[in-house]
Amino acid sequence: MEHESQTLDLQGYSYGDRQGLLATLTTAFTHSGGWVLERKTVSATTVEFRIEIQLQGIVELYAALVASGLELTRGAHETLTALCTSRKHIAASPRPGQLLSLRLELNFLEDVTLHSLLMTGSGLA
Numbered sequence: 001m002e003h004e005s006q007t008l009d010l011q012g013y014s015y016g017d018r019q020g021l022l023a024t025l026t027t028a029f030t031h032s033g034g035w036v037l038e039r040k041t042v043s044a045t046t047v048e049f050r051i052e053i054q055l056q057g058i059v060e061l062y063a064a065l066v067a068s069g070l071e072l073t074r075g076a077h078e079t080l081t082a083l084c085t086s087r088k089h090i091a092a093s094p095r096p097g098q099l100l101s102l103r104l105e106l107n108f109l110e111d112v113t114l115h116s117l118l119m120t121g122s123g124l125a
Contacts, residue, residue: 007050007101008083010076016069018108022047025106028064033057034102047106055098058083070106
């Protein structure tokens with residue numbers, strides 16, 4: 001029976017510069033040994049990456065995601081931590097080049113402060 005690759009879903013968000021972060025992430029994917037299969041704009045505030053990476057590069061990818069300033073959800077942190085842990089155990093196996101498929105959904109949020117909300121909603125009567 002042939003082993004099918006499962007796509008792991010990761011979610012993150014950022015308040016930062018969209019173009020700068022997308023360029024940083026693309027570089028992070030390739031520097032950790034991964035490659036982008038697809039990049040698509042889902043909405044005005046959401047971008048999705050589909051990437052493949054060998055398990056041996058997952059620690060580098062995780063570090064690069066955190067270093068980029070991307071805020072990962074708890075589930076994304078748990079998934080990446082589990083992959084980093086399993087990487088240690090699989091490194092000694094006959095299949096150290098195991099391939100992973102990841103889908104990273106990235107939401108760009110506006111940095112709205114309480115002051116700006118009060119100012120836009122206030123008017124003098």
